[in-house]
Each structure stands twice: as structure tokens, then as C-alpha cells.
Amino acid sequence: MKRKQEDLIRYLYEHEEKLTSETLSKALSLSIRTIKSYIAELNLSYPGLILSSNRGYTIHKQKASVLLQYKDDIPQDYEGRCIYLIKKLLLEKQHQLDIFDLCDELFISYSTLKNDIYKMNTSFAHFQITFSCVDNKIDIRGTEKNKRRLITHVMSEEASGNFLDLSFLQESFPAYDIEEACILIKQVFHKYHYYINDFSFINLILHVTIMISRMHSGNHIPGNREYHSIDGLKEKPIIDELCMTLEQIFDVTFTSSEKFEIYILFKTNANYHAQDQMEELSRVVSEDILSLSHQLIQSIDRHFFVNLMSDSFLTPFALHLKNLKNRLEQHSIMKNPMLESIKISCPTIYDIATFMAYQLMQTFQQEISEDEIAFLALHVGTELKCQKKAETRVSCVILCPEYLNIGKLLYNKMLMDFGEQINIQKLISFERAIEHEVFDLLITTIPLPESPEYLTVLLPPLPMNYDKNKIMKAITRIENTKKSRILADNIDFYFNEDLFYFKEKPTGKEETINELADQMISLGYVHADFKDEVWKRERASSTAFMNIAIPHPMKMSAYKTSVAVVVCPKGMEWTNQHIVNVVFMIAFNKIDNKHFHDLYESLILLFNKQEVIAEIKKCRNFEDFKQIVIKNYIKYS
Numbered sequence: 002m003k004r005k006q007e008d009l010i011r012y013l014y015e016h017e018e019k020l021t022s023e024t025l026s027k028a029l030s031l032s033i034r035t036i037k038s039y040i041a042e043l044n045l046s047y048p049g050l051i052l053s054s055n056r057g058y059t060i061h062k063q064k065a066s067v068l069l070q071y072k073d074d075i076p077q078d079y080e081g082r083c084i085y086l087i088k089k090l091l092l093e094k095q096h097q098l099d100i101f102d103l104c105d106e107l108f109i110s111y112s113t114l115k116n117d118i119y120k121m122n123t124s125f126a127h128f129q130i131t132f133s134c135v136d137n138k139i140d141i142r143g144t145e146k147n148k149r150r151l152i153t154h155v156m157s158e159e160a161s162g163n164f165l166d167l168s169f170l171q172e173s174f175p176a177y178d179i180e181e182a183c184i185l186i187k188q189v190f191h192k193y194h195y196y197i198n199d200f201s202f203i204n205l206i207l208h209v210t211i212m213i214s215r216m217h218s219g220n221h222i223p224g225n226r227e228y229h230s231i232d233g234l235k236e237k238p239i240i241d242e243l244c245m246t247l248e249q250i251f252d253v254t255f256t257s258s259e260k261f262e263i264y265i266l267f268k269t270n271a272n273y274h275a276q277d278q279m280e281e282l283s284r285v286v287s288e289d290i291l292s293l294s295h296q297l298i299q300s301i302d303r304h305f306f307v308n309l310m311s312d313s314f315l316t317p318f319a320l321h322l323k324n325l326k327n328r329l330e331q332h333s334i335m336k337n338p339m340l341e342s343i344k345i346s347c348p349t350i351y352d353i354a355t356f357m358a359y360q361l362m363q364t365f366q367q368e369i370s371e372d373e374i375a376f377l378a379l380h381v382g383t384e385l386k387c388q389k390k391a392e393t394r395v396s397c398v399i400l401c402p403e404y405l406n407i408g409k410l411l412y413n414k415m416l417m418d419f420g421e422q423i424n425i426q427k428l429i430s431f432e433r434a435i436e437h438e439v440f441d442l443l444i445t446t447i448p449l450p451e452s453p454e455y456l457t458v459l460l461p462p463l464p465m466n467y468d469k470n471k472i473m474k475a476i477t478r479i480e481n482t483k484k485s486r487i488l489a490d491n492i493d494f495y496f497n498e499d500l501f502y503f504k505e506k507p508t509g510k511e512e513t514i515n516e517l518a519d520q521m522i523s524l525g526y527v528h529a530d531f532k533d534e535v536w537k538r539e540r541a542s543s544t545a546f547m548n549i550a551i552p553h554p555m556k557m558s559a560y561k562t563s564v565a566v567v568v569c570p571k572g573m574e575w576t577n578q579h580i581v582n583v584v585f586m587i588a589f590n591k592i593d594n595k596h597f598h599d600l601y602e603s604l605i606l607l608f609n610k611q612e613v614i615a616e617i618k619k620c621r622n623f624e625d626f627k628q629i630v631i632k633n634y635i636k637y638s
Contacts (some may be wrong), residue, residue, distance in 0.1 A: 003033065004106045007069070010050075014065045019057035046093070047359065056293050060219075063368045067359050079560075080591050082107060082117050083124065084155060086132070088349060090141045091152045092305055097138040107126040111546060123525060123561040125151060126591050127494045131259040137590040149306040156307060156349050156385060167203060173338040174210050182206065182250050185482055189246055191275050191338060193239040195271045196416035202312070204383050208266050208317055211376070213251045215324075220333060221256055230257060231264050240264045261285055262320060269543065278596070286319045290326065294319040297357055306351050307385070321380060322361075329367040337372035339379065347382055354378035374441060394424040395479045398438055398455075400445040401464065403430045406447075415444065418469060422476045441479045444472070481606060486634065493628055499524060500565035507573040514539065514552055517565040517586040527588045534558075535586070545579035547609045548572075552586050559588035564600075566626065570618035607633060 008029055013020065026033045040051050040058065047068065052059050076082045085107070089095050104114055108346070118139060120134050127150045130143040141148065149625060183206060190197055197205065231237050244255050244263055255263065265285055283291065298309045309315075328335055344351050352593045354377035360370040399415065401408035412428050426440055432449065443449070443457045446464050451457055458475050460467045508516075518532035534554030542588040567584040575581045585604055605629070607613055617630045 005029065005102075006043055006550055009036070009039050010043070010060065010065050010068060013051065013058060013060035014062065014069060018384045019054065019059050021057040023060070037508050049363075059589070060416060063361065063362055066368060067355065067362055068080045071140075075106075079117055079120060080558075082109075083115075083121055084349065086117075086121070086139070087141075087152060087155060087353070087532075090139075091148055092349075092352065097140045100139055101500055105140070116120060120525075126561065127491070128154070141357060143268075150300075152306050156305075156353075167206070169339070169342070170206060170210060173342070174214065177210060177213070177251065179206065179210070182247075185250060186243065189239065190243075190271070194413065194417065195239065196413065196420045196609045197271050198420055201271070201387075204313070204317065204387075205266055207379065207383070208320075209247060209263070211261040212262065213247070213253055215335065216259075217251075220328075221259065234264070236264065236267065236566065240267060243267065258285075263321060265316060268316075282316055282319060286323050290317055290323050293361075294306060294322055299359060300360065301353060301357070304356065309381065309382070311388075314380065314386055317378045321376065324375060325361070325369075325376075326365060328373075329365050329369075334370070334456065335372060335376070337375040340372055340375040343375045343378050343382075347378060350382045350385070351375070351378045353381050357381075382570045391424050395422055395442050395476050396440040397423045397425050397444060398435065398440045399425060399428045400432065400443060400449075401428065401430065401434065402447065407464065411444075411460075414465060415472075419472065419476065422480075441483075442475060487569050491600075492630055495562060495564045496566065496623075496627070497563070498623040500563060501626060502565075503535045504567055504569040504573070505571075505589075507569050507571050509573065510539075510550075510575050513567055513573065513584055514586070517567065517584070520586055521559075521563065521586070524563075526563050527559045531559070531588065543576050543579065545575040545581055546605050548611075548614045549583045549585065549604065549608045550575050550579070550583055551604060552584070553588070553601075557589040558592050559590045563588050563589070564591045568617055568620060568626065583608055583617055 009025065009031075012025065012028055020028075022033045023035045025031075025036045029036070031039075032621060038475060040053070043050050043061075044060075050061055050064050050068075054062065061132055076085050086103075088099070089098055092372065100111065100114055104111055108112070118132050118134055125132075128143070129147045130141060132141055143151075152528070167179060167183065171177075183202070186206070187202070208510055231240050234240070240260065240263060242586050244260050247263070265282060294315060300317070301307055301309055309318075326331075351374065354374045357377050358374045362369050383384065397415075399412055401410065401411055406426050408430065412425060415423065415425065423442070427434070427438060429435065432447065435443070440455055442450075443455050444460060445457060446460050448459060449457060456475050456479055458472055490583075500517070502516070514535060515532060518527075518535055521527045522529060522531055531554060534556060535552050536557045544553065563583075565586040565588075569582055569584075572580040572582050573584075585608075587600070608617070610633070613629070613633050616633070617626070620626050620629055
């Protein structure tokens with residue numbers, strides 16, 4: 002939304018009477034044509050927002066209040082302006098932006114904005130996206146797939162860097178001892194041999210804490226034994242003990258309905274094999290709420306390019322919508338202590354939540370407060386963080402014929418032993434079910450031929466007694482392969498001939514660092530103070546490891562992620578204890594920061610192998626270097 006469009010909404014919101022385009026034109030110092038254009042654009046994005054008649058314009062008060070509740074802070078740096086422009090072009094679907102309007106909105110000069118656009122083409126080259134400025138109009142060019150990759154990456158980074166953890170929860174709910182609750186709840190899980198990963202545990206604690214907070218305010222969910230009973234369920238013992246533990250910790254008493262919600266949250270977050278989750282969810286959540294949940298998920302995918310269609314999101318989200326509807330009907334207020342933190346640290350995710358609230362308001366015909374919007378943002382942010390974390394784990398499929406429930410027992414045992422390293426995608430009983438799956442590791446109790454697509458580990462006839470070391474070695478091998486793949490897959494993006502140096506005659510550390518930093522600055526890849534930042538890091542602690550050195554700054558502020566390379570066959574003295582043959586100077590853009598540690602580790606992993614160093618010493622140009630990297634990636638993966 003343009004700042005002047007926001008002014009138009011606010012002016013209409015503050016006036017009860019119908020206002021003509023001429024009146025609005027004078028009040029806002031805009032032409033009548035611009036006023037009409039803004040109204041058309043706003044109604045296209047937010048149907049039914051501004052109502053017109055032959056007597057003038059009025060605004061839908063409830064819809065306007067939701068839009069005005071959240072207002073972006075003006076970004077103060079290059080990274081902030083990048084995100085602002087991407088949101089304008091992709092999320093608000095403004096295919097072209099007027100550069101002079103943007104200068105007014107951002108309070109920056111024409112030359113600063115033009116320079117930002119130039120830098121953005123460097124920063125986002127990896128996504129095969131370009132930003133162009135023709136006739137003072139900015140647009141974004143690239144395939145739909147790459148545009149989606151860009152905005153999804155931006156939002157997942159936002160969630161990963163600033164979102165939910167236990168300390169954040171404790172700060173938000175100071176009246177509760179979250180740490181003690183976590184210890185006791187984990188003891189219950191361990192007692193019944195259920196595994197729950199860190200993310201799922203935080204997700205469970207979040208929703209339980211919200212429920213407890215509501216109960217302490219006198220807001221209970223009425224009990225319904227017929228539909229909300231856990232009697233007869235195989236998980237009844239753990240749910241009974243879990244609820245009893247929570248009741249003792251927080252001094253509450255659960256109704257049967259609330260116990261059943263705990264059960265649903267347990268099934269959503271505890272990792273074990275379950276096939277009847279949706280059936281049980283439908284016992285708690287009405288068909289209209291389930292349908293609305295699916296509609297919102299589809300709408301978010303269309304407008305924001307974010308896929309939230311997973312059980313880990315849908316189940317707690319549907320439960321939340323059910324309770325939100327009840328609160329609106331009862332005119333009950335639910336304060337969110339995390340509101341300001343979420344608005345400041347996760348503005349894009351809060352935008353998605355505002356979009357959700359706008360649609361929910363039209364369905365429920367009730368105004369939705371900022372506090373409620375922040376709760377919606379929590380659901381979106383935690384799911385994005387979960388998706389990002391899953392990317393780094395080894396994806397696994399378990400093949401085990403159905404016999405005496407061995408498959409499910411094996412599934413649970415694998416999670417207990419390797420839950421922090423693997424993400425089990427499926428438990429299957431027949432070999433043909435593998436055909437359409439994409440994964441890293443196959444754990445099988447049936448002998449199968451090796452596949453180039455994944456690593457296979459064959460378990461003994463009694464899989465409960467498998468060799469843990471054998472599986473751990475397979476996981477470690479896959480993890481190392483993934484790290485090495487970052488080098489091979491991104492070699493043409495991270496490395497280039499302008500940043501490759503072959504030194505027949507050794508030079509010193511100081512000369513090498515200064516030469517590489519100066520070249521990066523001259524290419525426009527980094528800030529002018531980049532060299533100073535590299536030296537700050539180097540003086541704090543040497544970046545040399547075995548035969549290589551990896552100087553880099555402490556902060557990730559490059560315009561373009563890039564790696565400069567020096568190959569010195571005779572070796573150069575880096576410290577009194579280190580002679581290095583290869584130097585990599587790394588400059589990382591914030592957008593790519595999730596790859597920094599993986600790239601760092603993969604460089605050490607690959608180039609500390611003596612046979613690789615021996616080959617590198619023989620290379621004389623950039624093409625030789627590339628071929629050695631790619632060849633050894635294949636060899637060691």
C-alpha cells in the first residue's frame with residue numbers, strides 16, 4: 002500500500018459523511034484523477050473497502066481499522082529498503098513502481114534509490130531476478146518460480162532470525178515458570194517413549210501457554226463428554242499424565258473439551274506414526290472452520306507464495322480459528338504480550354496475518370484486534386521456521402512390511418535415537434511406494450539394490466536391535482554431501498574469475514587480505530569498510546585451518562555473496578604456526594546468511610584433504626580450480 006493511499010484511507014475513516022473526489026483532492030493535495038485511481042487500486046486489493054455513490058465516497062469502518070492497525074516503519078538501511086521494494090512488487094502486486102513516489106515514501110534521494118536498485122541486481126542475482134528502472138519506473142523481471150523462491154526465502158529468513166524460542170515465551174508470559182514446565186513435560190514424553198523435536202516442543206508449549214492464560218482469565222471451553230472424550234484412546238495414559246502435570250504446574254483444571262485439545266496438540270507435535278489425525282480433528286472443529294482454514298491456506302499461497310498446507314500448521318491453526326470465533330461471538334478480549342515484538346521483528350509475517358484477519362473479518366463480520374492478528378502471525382512464523390529447519394535435516398523413508406506392528410515401533414525408535422538429525426517423511430510397507438518419493442536415506446528391513454538417488458541402510462530381521470553406529474555413519478555421510486553440494490551447486494554464483502589469483506611467489510597475510518578486499522570493493526560487491534571488518538575478525542582470532550585460511554568479516558553486509566580465492570603452491574605464512582596454500586575470502590549478503598556456516602564448513606571439509614590440496618597446487622587458472630572442486634565433490638559425496 003502506498004503511503005498516500007494510507008492517508009486516503011485514514012481521512013475517509015476519520016469522517017462520517019460522504020466525501021466527493023473534489024473534497025478529497027483538496028484535503029490530500031492530490032489530483033481528482035489520482036484520487037479515483039487510488040480508490041480503484043484499493044478496492045481491487047481489498048474488495049468492498051471504499052463505497053461510492055453519486056453523493057461521494059465512504060469507507061467500510063471495520064475493514065479500514067484492520068488495515069490501519071499496522072503501519073510499516075520507514076526502512077533505514079539498504080537491506081530494509083530491499084525488503085520494502087520486494088514486498089511492493091511481489092506481495093502487493095504493483096508491477097511497476099514510480100521512483101519519485103518511492104523517494105517520497107522512503108525519505109531518500111533519487112541517487113540513493115537508483116544505487117539501491119543497482120545493488121539489488123547484485124544481491125539477488127542468485128535468484129535469476131533483475132530489477133530494472135525505465136522511464137523512472139521500477140519493475141521486477143524473472144520467472145514466476147524464481148519470484149516465489151525470492152519472497153519465500155526472504156520470509157523464511159525473517160522467521161528464522163527473529164522468531165519464537167523459550168526465552169521469548171518466558172519474557173512474554175513472566176507469570177509462568179516456562180522452564181520448569183518444559184522439564185516436567187519432557188519427562189512425561191520420555192516416560193512413555195515419545196519423541197518431540199525442539200520446534201514441535203516450542204509449538205506445543207506456545208499453544209498450551211495461551212490456553213492456560215485464557216483459563217486464568219475465566220475463559221474455559223465447555224466440556225462435552227460425548228464428542229471430546231479421550232477414554233478408550235491408546236494415548237490416554239500419556240494424555241492423562243500430561244494434563245495432570247499441566248494442572249499442577251499452572252494451577253488449573255481442564256474440562257473434557259480442553260483435555261481433548263491437549264490430545265490433538267499432542268498428536269500434531271509428537272513424532273510418531275498416525276493416520277487418523279484429521280478424523281479426530283473434525284471431532285473438535287466444525288466443518289465450516291476446517292473449510293475456512295483450507296481457504297485461508299490457499300489464499301496465502303496465491304497472494305504470498307507461501308505454502309502452509311501441512312498437518313503441523315493446519316491442526317493448531319484450525320483449533321485457533323475455532324476459539325477465535327468463540328471469542329468474537331462472546332466479545333471477549335485476548336491480549337497478546339508478544340504483539341510489539343512480532344510487529345517489529347517480523348513485519349512481512351505480520352502482513353500475512355493482517356491479510357488473514359481482513360478475510361476473517363469478512364467471514365465473521367466482527368472486528369479483529371491487533372492482538373489477535375499477532376496470534377495469527379505466530380502460527381505462520383512457527384510453520385515457516387519449521388519448514389526451514391526441516392530443510393537441513395536428512396530426509397528419510399522407512400520401508401518395513403506390516404507385521405506385529407514392527408513398522409510403527411521402528412518409526413518411534415528411529416525418532417528417539419535420531420530425531421534431531423532426520424526428518425521421517427513416510428513409513429511404507431511395499432517397495433513400489435518408493436517410486437514417487439524424494440528423500441536422502443532409505444531405512445529398510447527388506448534387501449534392495451543400491452540406488453544413486455539415495456543412500457540405503459539395511460536393518461537386520463529384528464530391526465529393534467539395529468546398529469546405531471551404522472545409521473549414524475550414513476546420516477553423517479549425507480550431511481557432508483549436502484554441505485559439499487553447496488560448493489558444487491553454487492560455484493558459478495559464489496566464485497568468479499575476477500576474484501581468482503594464482504601466486505607463484507608467496508605473499509604475506511597483510512598483502513593478501515588487502516588485495517582481495519580491495520578487489521571486492523572495486524567490483525561493488527561489498528561496502529567501503531569491508532576491509533576494516535575483515536581485519537577486525539582476523540585480529541580477534543586467526544582464520545587459518547590446516548592448509549587453508551578463510552578471512553571474513555564478523556557481520557554479513559555484502560551486496561553480493563562472493564568468495565575470492567588465492568592459490569599459492571609454495572605456501573604463504575599466515576601465522577607463526579600456519580603455512581597455507583589456499584585462501585578464501587568470504588563476503589556474505591544477509592539474504593544468503595543461512596548458507597554461510599554450511600559453505601564455511603564445506604570449504605574446510607573439502608580443502609583440508611591432502612589429495613585435494615595436492616591437486617589445487619597444480620591449478621593455474623580459474624577453470625582448473627572449478628574442475629577440481631566439482632570432481633572432488635563427486636568423489637567425496
